[in-house]
Amino acid sequence: MVLTKKIHNFSAGPAILPQEVLKEAAEGILDFTKGLSILEISHRSKEFEAVLEEAKSLVKELLGVPDGYSILFLHGGARLQFVMAPLNQLTVNGYAAYVNTGTWATGAIKEAKIIGKVNVIASSEDKKFTYIPKGFTIPADADYLHLTSNNTVYGTQYRQLLESPVPVICDMSSDIMSRKINVSKFALIYAGAQKNMGPAGTTLVIIKNDFIKDPGRTVPTMMSYKIHVENNSLYNTPSVYAIFVCMLTMRWLKKVGGVEYIEKKNREKADYLYAEVDRNPLFRGVTVKEDRSVMNATFVLSKPELETTFNQMASEAGLSGIKGHRSVGGYRASLYNALPFESVKALVEVMQEFERKKG
Amino acid sequence: MVLTKKIHNFSAGPAILPQEVLKEAAEGILDFTKGLSILEISHRSKEFEAVLEEAKSLVKELLGVPDGYSILFLHGGARLQFVMAPLNQLTVNGYAAYVNTGTWATGAIKEAKIIGKVNVIASSEDKKFTYIPKGFTIPADADYLHLTSNNTVYGTQYRQLLESPVPVICDMSSDIMSRKINVSKFALIYAGAQKNMGPAGTTLVIIKNDFIKDPGRTVPTMMSYKIHVENNSLYNTPSVYAIFVCMLTMRWLKKVGGVEYIEKKNREKADYLYAEVDRNPLFRGVTVKEDRSVMNATFVLSKPELETTFNQMASEAGLSGIKGHRSVGGYRASLYNALPFESVKALVEVMQEFERKKG
Numbered sequence: 233m234v235l236t237k238k239i240h241n242f243s244a245g246p247a248i249l250p251q252e253v254l255k256e257a258a259e260g261i262l263d264f265t266k267g268l269s270i271l272e273i274s275h276r277s278k279e280f281e282a283v284l285e286e287a288k289s290l291v292k293e294l295l296g297v298p299d300g301y302s303i304l305f306l307h308g309g310a311r312l313q314f315v316m317a318p319l320n321q322l323t324v325n326g327y328a329a330y331v332n333t334g335t336w337a338t339g340a341i342k343e344a345k346i347i348g349k350v351n352v353i354a355s356s357e358d359k360k361f362t363y364i365p366k367g368f369t370i371p372a373d374a375d376y377l378h379l380t381s382n383n384t385v386y387g388t389q390y391r392q393l394l395e396s397p398v399p400v401i402c403d404m405s406s407d408i409m410s411r412k413i414n415v416s417k418f419a420l421i422y423a424g425a426q427k428n429m430g431p432a433g434t435t436l437v438i439i440k441n442d443f444i445k446d447p448g449r450t451v452p453t454m455m456s457y458k459i460h461v462e463n464n465s466l467y468n469t470p471s472v473y474a475i476f477v478c479m480l481t482m483r484w485l486k487k488v489g490g491v492e493y494i495e496k497k498n499r500e501k502a503d504y505l506y507a508e509v510d511r512n513p514l515f516r517g518v519t520v521k522e523d524r525s526v527m528n529a530t531f532v533l534s535k536p537e538l539e540t541t542f543n544q545m546a547s548e549a550g551l552s553g554i555k556g557h558r559s560v561g562g563y564r565a566s567l568y569n570a571l572p573f574e575s576v577k578a579l580v581e582v583m584q585e586f587e588r589k590k591g
Numbered sequence: 592m593v594l595t596k597k598i599h600n601f602s603a604g605p606a607i608l609p610q611e612v613l614k615e616a617a618e619g620i621l622d623f624t625k626g627l628s629i630l631e632i633s634h635r636s637k638e639f640e641a642v643l644e645e646a647k648s649l650v651k652e653l654l655g656v657p658d659g660y661s662i663l664f665l666h667g668g669a670r671l672q673f674v675m676a677p678l679n680q681l682t683v684n685g686y687a688a689y690v691n692t693g694t695w696a697t698g699a700i701k702e703a704k705i706i707g708k709v710n711v712i713a714s715s716e717d718k719k720f721t722y723i724p725k726g727f728t729i730p731a732d733a734d735y736l737h738l739t740s741n742n743t744v745y746g747t748q749y750r751q752l753l754e755s756p757v758p759v760i761c762d763m764s765s766d767i768m769s770r771k772i773n774v775s776k777f778a779l780i781y782a783g784a785q786k787n788m789g790p791a792g793t794t795l796v797i798i799k800n801d802f803i804k805d806p807g808r809t810v811p812t813m814m815s816y817k818i819h820v821e822n823n824s825l826y827n828t829p830s831v832y833a834i835f836v837c838m839l840t841m842r843w844l845k846k847v848g849g850v851e852y853i854e855k856k857n858r859e860k861a862d863y864l865y866a867e868v869d870r871n872p873l874f875r876g877v878t879v880k881e882d883r884s885v886m887n888a889t890f891v892l893s894k895p896e897l898e899t900t901f902n903q904m905a906s907e908a909g910l911s912g913i914k915g916h917r918s919v920g921g922y923r924a925s926l927y928n929a930l931p932f933e934s935v936k937a938l939v940e941v942m943q944e945f946e947r948k949k950g
Contacts (some may be wrong), residue, residue: 238626243633243899246831254628258620261613267597269613269806271790271836274602274912307667307792311827315811339812382894426828431818433628433666433792433830450705452674456788468670469785471792472605473832477630527903553633 237552240575243553244384244528244566245406246426249477251469253570257477275469283476290482294491295408297415297438300462304437305475307468310336310405312455313422314343314433316479317401319545320457321420322348322375329353329374329398334361334383335559336403337463344378353377360560361386363520364510372397376419383553384427385557387530387564393417399443407527409435409485411495412571419443420457425474427527428569430481433474485569494569501567501576502526508527508580514538514589532562542586549582551575599934602912603743603887603925604765605785608836609843613930616836629835634828642835643824649841653850654767656774656797656817661820663796664834666827669695669764671814672781672794673702674815676760679816680779681707681734683807688733688757690713693720693742694918695762703737712736719919720745722879731742731756735778741766743786744916747882752776756803766886767795770854770927778802779816784833786886787928789840792833844928853928860935861885862927867939871946872898890944891921894949901945908941910934 249257264270265279273274273280288303297303297342306312319339320330327349330341333356345352351374354365361383370377376399382389384406394400399419408423415421419440426432437457453459461469483484485494509515509531518530533539546554556562565579601608608616624638631834632639656662665671676699681687686708689700692715710733713724718725720742735758741748743765753759759892760780774780778799785791796816803817812818818826835906844853855881866872868890876881877889892898905913915921924938 241627241631243631246631246634246828248631249628254620254630257616257628257630261617261620264687268600268911269608270601271613271616272600272605272607275605275791307671309666309827311813312666315813343811343813346811424828431832432634432828433833452702452705452714454702455671468668469783469791471830471833473790474792474830552627560637577940587592 238550239550239580241427242571242575242579243551244564245424245568246379246427246432247566247568248570249431249481249521250570253477253480253484256480260476262296267510270467270473273472275472280472283479284470285477287475287479287482290479290498291436291438293411293439294482294485295415296487300441301415302439302441303459304393304439304457304465305434305470305478306460306465307434307438309435310403310422310424311339313403314340315347315422316455316457317378317422318344318347319449319455320447321401321443321445324348325574326375327351328376328378329371330378331355331365331368331380332357332402332440333364333386333388335385335557336383336405337378337380340378342402355403356388361388362518364388364390370394370396370398374398376401379403382525382527384525384528384566385560386519387525387528388519389525389527399440407525409482409491409494410498410527412491425478427566430478431474434471434478434479481570497573498526498567498569501571501573502529504564504573505529505567505576505580508583510589512583514587514591515583527567529565530556530560530566538586538590541590545582545586546579549578551579551582554579565588592630598909599937600911601924601926601930601934601938603916603923604783604927605791606787606925606927606930608789608840609742609885609929612839612843615839619835627727629832629938632831634825634831638892639831642838643829646686646834646838646841649838650795651847653841653844654772654774654797659800661798661800663786663798663816663819663824664829665796665819665824666830668791668794669762669781669783670698672762673858674706675698675814676737676779676781677703677706678808678814679806680758680802680804681806683707685734686710687735687737688730689737690724690727690739691716691831692739692747694744694916695742695764697737699737699739699762703719715747719749721877723747723749723882729753729755729757732933733757735760735919738762741884742816743884743887743925744919745878745935746874746884746887748886750882758799766851766884768841768853769857769886771850784837785924788838788941791834793830796835818841830840840929857885857926859927860932861888863932864888864924864926864935864939867942869944871942873949873950874942875944886926888917888924888926889919889921897945897949900949904941904945905938908937910938910941913938937950
């Protein structure tokens with residue numbers, strides 16, 4: 233088998249990036265403009281402003297963001313958004329509705345509770361977050377509903393969009409740009425870049441302008457959506473290089489066929505891997521089938537005592553990053569946009585070889 | 592004159608980096624470990640943990656950080672520290688003492704006031720921040736004293752260390768690693784990386800462990816020093832690449848001779864430029880001489896009508912980034928660690944040529 237790289241990178245994030253993007257990302261370090269590196273130019277230079285504008289315009293185009301929304305590239309990771317979202321949008325006398333689908337939702341709930349009143353309206357904690365709650369009622373008087381679209385740790389994902397009577401805030405860190413979404417159904421989308429969009433170090437925020445209201449508390453300037461919108465993500469020095477690489481990655485995505493194309497490819501990769509998980513008697517999936525994540529496929533060995541053998545075989549085949557999250561164990565193959573089908577094929581081959589040896 | 596680059600980069604930040612660092616920074620993008628880019632590996636991989644440990648250990652060595660301090664690389668820029676510092680260290684019933692020496696101190700004061708009680712004990716606002724206040728009394732019952740060691744916008748810098756009866760928090764964004772400091776005199780030092788330490792995207796925090804106390808309020812997890820110390824900067828995905836380039840930049844600094852060496856070099860650059868500002872009748876400095884910054888030399892034309900001519904001459908000589916901060920105008924030459932003496936020489940030559948033509 234010919235590998236494009238020595239390593240098949242299934243890392244859950246920071247994660248594999250398109251190889252041609254890496255080449256351009258390195259060129260920008262050495263000579264971005266007039267012999268200067270992208271690392272040493274002012275964030276207020278026209279050259280960087282062009283990068284920022286192109287990045288914003290690619291987000292708009294790739295996700296079909298309608299007018300009336302602002303696109304920001306902020307610091308701090310999605311975890312800072314766990315705080316910023318309620319700080320800006322949870323009114324002092326109101327409450328927010330959260331759905332708990334795992335580690336990240338739990339984190340978002342914890343932070344929101346520090347800021348104001350929170351009502352967890354649905355949770356899959358009863359079954360170790362192996363499914364997406366359904367059929368719950370969204371209260372019409374909540375300030376907003378908070379969702380986590382894809383759960384990287386447990387490997388579940390909302391397949392259907394929820395109809396909500398209140399504005400929806402969604403953490404899309406691990407599936408942004410991996411599938412088509414109807415942005416107009418969301419008031420606020422945030423996503424750490426380090427899965428499908430680029431490297432660690434910046435967070436995409438898409439916010440409906442008329443969702444920005446006074447929550448009745450003074451929000452620290454650096455944490456105010458209003459301030460960041462007014463300053464076009466340049467209120468302080470942004471994470472210049474991370475934004476540059478996001479721009480390059482989105483250029484690549486546009487070139488290969490956009491979100492519609494990549495969604496099809498991602499589905500093919502996931503279907504191929506889950507088919508093997510279901511067929512191969514040495515493996516089993518851990519989540520409810522209908523809620524399986526297209527981005528992070530989780531599975532365990534049916535004979536846990538064979539772990540060392542499988543790990544060794546995987547390692548010899550150059551499979552990297554398939555260990556499950558430290559909080560849950562097992563295996564997790566992250567199938568982000570840039571992961572080629574060949575890597576999934578390589579994993580499935582190892583699973584089959586493992587069956588021949590130990591089945 | 593032989594230039595190492597086509598451009599002399601006087602940018603105030605993000606700023607010039609050592610050219611050999613850029614080469615290594617680009618190599619890390621293409622192949623950091625086993626054919627994988629530094630951009631696509633997990634922040635929990637042993638390879639990245641080695642980067643983080645080396646970065647911390649270089650900070651410790653270069654600045655002589657004593658035991659009992661923690662070294663963090665956080666998100667958000669120094670501006671997020673404007674919020675985090677009071678959120679963690681300003682007690683609900685106490686107050687903090689701030690000295691206002693310009694734009695950044697003003698920003699820090701504004702954010703602290705959102706969190707708690709602030710007493711501005713000294714300010715140079717009366718003379719447009721052209722000097723560093725002296726001879727003021729530091730109240731012994733304040734939770735802490737907050738200082739800004741170097742003021743990038745106005746071009747002033749504390750030359751002398753203050754003796755303080757209360758813990759000192761210092762924003763050293765624009766002069767960290769440029770001169771020797773006695774870390775033991777500070778309870779908390781923070782610095783955005785994008786001047787002397789590396790690219791934009793991460794912020795260095797050096798905190799005395801026993802300074803971390805319960806302020807009497809619940810601090811959001813992402814904004815808690817305690818949490819970041821306990822998690823060794825890995826509470827969430829850090830700004831991996833920015834930390835990597837900081838490590839490379841500090842390796843370079845160590846190799847060329849450390850902080851003591853670079854302090855001497857920085858002083859030579861500043862002395863050479865200020866001597867010309869003082870000698871050349873077409874220029875004048877804007878700050879009090881004894882408080883002049885070694886990092887950011889500010890000056891104006893004595894005949895403002897000649898601005899276009901000087902700008903054109905500077906541009907033709909490849910001088911980049913010498914325009915003053917948009918809030919104050921005039922000129923500012925930033926003389927950070929990586930700026931070679933040749934660049935200062937090139938600037939002075941243009942100033943002299945300008946005098947020959949227009950003096």
